[in-house]
Amino acid sequence: xxxxxxxxxxxxxxxxxxxxxxxxxxxxxxxxxxxxxxxxxxxxxxxxxxxxxxxxxxxxxxxxxxxxxxxxxxxxxxxxxxxxxxxxxxxxxxxxxxxxxxxxxxxxxxxxxxxxxxxxxxxxxxxxxxxxxxxxxxxxxxxxxxxxxxxxxxxxxxxxxxxxxxxxxxxxxxxxxxxxxxxxxxxxxxxxxxxxxxxxxxxxxxxxxxxxxxxxxxxxxxxxxxxxxxxxxxxxxxxxxxxxxxxxxxxxxxxxxxxxxxxxxxxxxxxxxxxxxxxxxxxxxxxxxxxxxxxxxxxxxxxxxxxxxxxxxxxxxxxxxxxxxxxxxxxxxxxxxxxxxxxxxxxxxxxxxxxxxxxxxxxxxxxxxxxxxxxxxxx
Amino acid sequence: xxxxxxxxxxxxxxxxxxxxxxxxxxxxxxxxxxxxxxxxxxxxxxxxxxxxxxxxxxxxxxxxxxxxxxxxxxxxxxxxxxxxxxxxxxxxxxxxxxxxxxxxxxxxxxxxxxxxxxxxxxxxxxxxxxxxxxxxxxxxxxxxxxxxxxxxxxxxxxxxxxxxxxxxxxxxxxxxxxxxxxxxxxxxxxxxxxxxxxxxxxxxxxxxxxxxxxxxxxxxxxxxxxxxxxxxxxxxxxxxxxxxxxxxxxxxxxxxxxxxxxxxxxxxxxxxxxxxxxxxxxxxxxxxxxxxxxxxxxxxxxxxxxxxxxxxxxxxxxxxxxxxxxxxxxxxxxxxxxxxxxxxxxxxxxxxxxxxxxxxxxxxxxxxxxxxxxxxxxxxxxxxxxxxxxxx
Numbered sequence: 001x002x003x004x005x006x007x008x009x010x011x012x013x014x015x016x017x018x019x020x021x022x023x024x025x026x027x028x029x030x031x032x033x034x035x036x037x038x039x040x041x042x043x044x045x046x047x048x049x050x051x052x053x054x055x056x057x058x059x060x061x062x063x064x065x066x067x068x069x070x071x072x073x074x075x076x077x078x079x080x081x082x083x084x085x086x087x088x089x090x091x092x093x094x095x096x097x098x099x100x101x102x103x104x105x106x107x108x109x110x111x112x113x114x115x116x117x118x119x120x121x122x123x124x125x126x127x128x129x130x131x132x133x134x135x136x137x138x139x140x141x142x143x144x145x146x147x148x149x150x151x152x153x154x155x156x157x158x159x160x161x162x163x164x165x166x167x168x169x170x171x172x173x174x175x176x177x178x179x180x181x182x183x184x185x186x187x188x189x190x191x192x193x194x195x196x197x198x199x200x201x202x203x204x205x206x207x208x209x210x211x212x213x214x215x216x217x218x219x220x221x222x223x224x225x226x227x228x229x230x231x232x233x234x235x236x237x238x239x240x241x242x243x244x245x246x247x248x249x250x251x252x253x254x255x256x257x258x259x260x261x262x263x264x265x266x267x268x269x270x271x272x273x274x275x276x277x278x279x280x281x282x283x284x285x286x287x288x289x290x291x292x293x294x295x296x297x298x299x300x301x302x303x304x305x306x307x308x309x310x311x312x313x314x315x316x317x318x319x320x321x322x323x324x325x326x327x328x329x330x331x332x333x334x335x336x337x338x339x340x341x342x343x344x345x346x347x348x349x350x351x352x353x354x355x356x357x358x359x360x361x362x363x364x365x366x367x368x369x370x371x372x373x374x375x376x377x378x379x
Numbered sequence: 380x381x382x383x384x385x386x387x388x389x390x391x392x393x394x395x396x397x398x399x400x401x402x403x404x405x406x407x408x409x410x411x412x413x414x415x416x417x418x419x420x421x422x423x424x425x426x427x428x429x430x431x432x433x434x435x436x437x438x439x440x441x442x443x444x445x446x447x448x449x450x451x452x453x454x455x456x457x458x459x460x461x462x463x464x465x466x467x468x469x470x471x472x473x474x475x476x477x478x479x480x481x482x483x484x485x486x487x488x489x490x491x492x493x494x495x496x497x498x499x500x501x502x503x504x505x506x507x508x509x510x511x512x513x514x515x516x517x518x519x520x521x522x523x524x525x526x527x528x529x530x531x532x533x534x535x536x537x538x539x540x541x542x543x544x545x546x547x548x549x550x551x552x553x554x555x556x557x558x559x560x561x562x563x564x565x566x567x568x569x570x571x572x573x574x575x576x577x578x579x580x581x582x583x584x585x586x587x588x589x590x591x592x593x594x595x596x597x598x599x600x601x602x603x604x605x606x607x608x609x610x611x612x613x614x615x616x617x618x619x620x621x622x623x624x625x626x627x628x629x630x631x632x633x634x635x636x637x638x639x640x641x642x643x644x645x646x647x648x649x650x651x652x653x654x655x656x657x658x659x660x661x662x663x664x665x666x667x668x669x670x671x672x673x674x675x676x677x678x679x680x681x682x683x684x685x686x687x688x689x690x691x692x693x694x695x696x697x698x699x700x701x702x703x704x705x706x707x708x709x710x711x712x713x714x715x716x717x718x719x720x721x722x723x724x725x726x727x728x729x730x731x732x733x734x735x736x737x738x739x740x741x742x743x744x745x746x747x748x749x750x751x752x753x754x755x756x757x758x759x760x761x762x763x764x765x766x767x768x769x770x771x
Contacts, residue, residue: 002688003681261768276771281764288763289702296681318674374670379646379660 001307003299005071012068013075015052017082023048024085026348032086033205039163040207041086050119055093060101063113070240071302074247078298081251084355086206088122091160094244096123098237099168103185103225126155126167126188126211127234133364135170135231135238136179140213142171142186149173149223151188151216159362161209162199164190169213170234173227180231185224192216204355238363239316243301245359246316246323250298252359253291253326256334256352260284263338280337287333290326297322314376317369324366327356386456390463397432399425402470408738412474416507417551433472434503440478443486447498454691476545477501477508481554481611484571484624488612497552497573509576510628511541511555511598512621518543519758521556522565522618528557528572528605535559535572537580537603543752547583547596550576554624557605560615571617571624573609580604590744591729591737628753629704645669645714649721668717676714679706701766705759708749715743 005013024045032042049055057073059065073094080089097116100108115121129139140153151171158167167188174182190197194216197209225233261284264275274280301315309315331353335342342349360366402425406412413419413426421427433439436450441457443449452460475482482501485493500506517524526539537557544553552575560568576583580603585593612620646660646669653661660666686699718739719726726743728734750756764770 002692003685004688004692004694261770264770273771278761278764281768281770282757282760284768284770285705285760285763288768289706292699292702293675293678293682293706296685297678299685300681315677318677321671321674322678370667370670370674373674374646374660374666375658377644377646377670377673379650379655379666379669 001303003296003303005075005299008068009072009075012072013079016054016076016079019048019052020079020083020085024080024083024087026084026351029084029086029205029351030348038199038207040160040201040205041088045085046087046119049087049089054089055119056117058093058097058101059113059117063109064117065113069306070243071299071306074244074298074302077244077247078251078254081248081253081355081359082255084204084252084351086204088124088160088163090241090244090248091124091164092116092119092122095125095237095241096168098240099125099185099224099234102237103230103233108187108224121166122160122164123166123168124158124160124164125170126158126161127170128157129154131156133362133368135183135234138170138172138183140169140171141175142173142184142218143175144173144220145217147220149186149218149220151186151194151213151218153213155211155213156208157362158209158211160207161190161211162197162207164209166190167195167211168224170230177228180235182228183230183234184227185230185234186218187222187224188213188216188218192218202358204358206355206358208358236313239313240305242316242320242363242369243298243305245362246294246298246301246319248359249323249327249356250291250294252352252356253294253323253330256330256349257284257287257291259349260334260337267339274337283333283337287329290329294323294326314373317364317373317376320364321366321369321373324360324369327360328366331356383455383459387459387463390460391466393436394463394467394469397429398467398469399429401425402429402472403468404470405468406470409742411470413470413472413504414474414507414546414549415504416549417505418549419504419507429470430472430504437502439473439475439504440482440498440502443482443498443502447486447494448502449498473504475501475504475507476510476550477506480510480624480627481508481573483627484554484611484620487623488620490608492608493573493611506551507546507549509544509547509550509553509596509598511544511553513543514540515542519755521621522569524556524558524569526555526557526600527561528559528570530559534607535605537572537574537600537605539600541598541600542586542595544583544596544598545594545752547576547598548585548593552576553581553598554611555600556617556621559617563615566618568615569617569621570614571611571620572605573611574603574605578603578605588745589747590741592741592745594745625754626700629700629759645672645717645721648718652721652723665717665720668720672710672713672717676710679710682706701754701759701762704753705750705756705763708746709756711749712746715739715746719743 028042053066054076056065057068060067100112112121116123127135142149142151167190169186169188170183171186172182173184188195194214196212200208200210202208264280264284265273267274297319301319304312304315334349334352338349341347401423411422413430437445437448438450438460441450441452441460445451478501482498485497512521514524514526526541528535528537552573554571554573556569557572558568559570580601582599584597586595586597587593649660649665649669655661683703722739726734726739729737
């Protein structure tokens, strides 16, 4: 398979670019932040995204979706990285849809997927318990009691957790298990008795939640996937989520670069455009080269995931590790090359670093994925 | 599609019966490569047979026109051939500056006579070429070259000095940049000419490198006669040809970042040398360094793939050879710095069996030149900044 986008994917990318520049520029991000809103995203934007069909892209046709694939979806995600658009697209239409598609029973699929495709139901994954992502270190317990389970534990960094109708919660169903074994997933209503949701506004202005589960009763029919066997399929969806986060980070890298390049061609010091100084030219050229490298690995990881290639977990970690590194380079170089104006809140370039870091941290940062990659290579 | 499948089947069968077993084993050192030429001494009968059989089919230059002895293959067929060669781990039958560099330039800019004269011996590995570009005072600033060719009516008379001539002492012919118009502006008075290294007045002196080897030479031109029909492209238009050729050279050197990766990964080599503790490489700092290198190498190799696929599909920015050259050579240098750390004091042994006569150390030192030859990393960054980013 050629490592390029096909025509349909290119068209989707173009239409996403057009839609976002009209409806979700960084001006809107600022307005949203300053409005005192508690959702973390513009409420009016999500229905428009649904109208564009974006919430249905990964949903199979039999459940009211478009089944367009992850390469296509990631073109939109990359563009949202350029515009820093906040929306439930990631938590709902990528993570939740993919988990249900992979692990759900027929009932769960026909119950939830159409509602997710039409944007009516808000759902999100609740997995992390510590400040660092580690799906093998789950402490949350689900104790069997008759037909139900009793959930106890705490989750943090739950993306869009304060606006979700339902959580997909990862818990231990085998009390004695450790690591990858004994994990199961459950659907839990956010308004269930014993669920406490605390909204935390993050550095990017978006919301994540700190959620406490205290003796929350969940019927066994609300289990997603097989008992004690949740890790493997969950891990595969986390890989996919990380590839999409890489695509978003790629958008951030490209946009910060483009804006900085423009600035190098406008700003004069010492009587010359600063872009004529070799000290900056070489840094810009190196930065551009790194972004070219990033484009390739993101597309490779996406294609391999859509083709069910056995190397996709491996490529997902390569992509996330690389994109975390270059997103850091990009957002830092962007500020430095803009000089003082890059430090002001009035200027937009500083918004990118504040979105990049949470996206880097979510589901494993650079160090996490370098380590995961090395482990998967057997050293 | 079925035609390509048939080609693949035929190719596989032909390789199966024609590639000698010893040519399917990984090279143990750079000495195993076959460079051909008048003075070439084959390392084995198999090496000779393998070259002859491949040359006979034109598959030493698979996508060159068959009328000049090339394989005449389409891009798709050439790709299949590469894949099938890779499948049986076949060694390259011929390493050749003729095929990589001057051949493509002759094909694009040369006269019909030049094509008929030079391409067939290149394909058969009978003539080995060297490149006369750099001069003592024209390195990164190549267009500042001063060696000249004076018009003597029926021929040119060449005088001057070239440096960093790769394998100049082993080559049969040189493609050489000379100033043919001393009054024209820098880039405008240069021609690309070809001459036999046996021509009276040509002398060569090897340069010993920090790696101990002497792959480069100084070449002195003292009243050397160059025939007028041996100019590639038009007289005084050599810079255009030279730039085209440099693009090929950059692509070639950039590729080495991948090619030298070999069959064992850095992680495997380090695991064997240092051992694992609880499943992790015993030196955790080195483990991190290696993983980061492998992540970059994988991403780079996908980039080479994407650039190829984009250019086939008519997408992309083009002019990416500077980026591939820059990134690939810097990666290769990093790889050998890490390898040296993996080897510890063993690989610092210069002579003797412990380090196979300093094999890693000598290659490590040689890689330092990767980001200098064919345009330094800094020159590549200049090219990217000016030609791609539009920074003046």
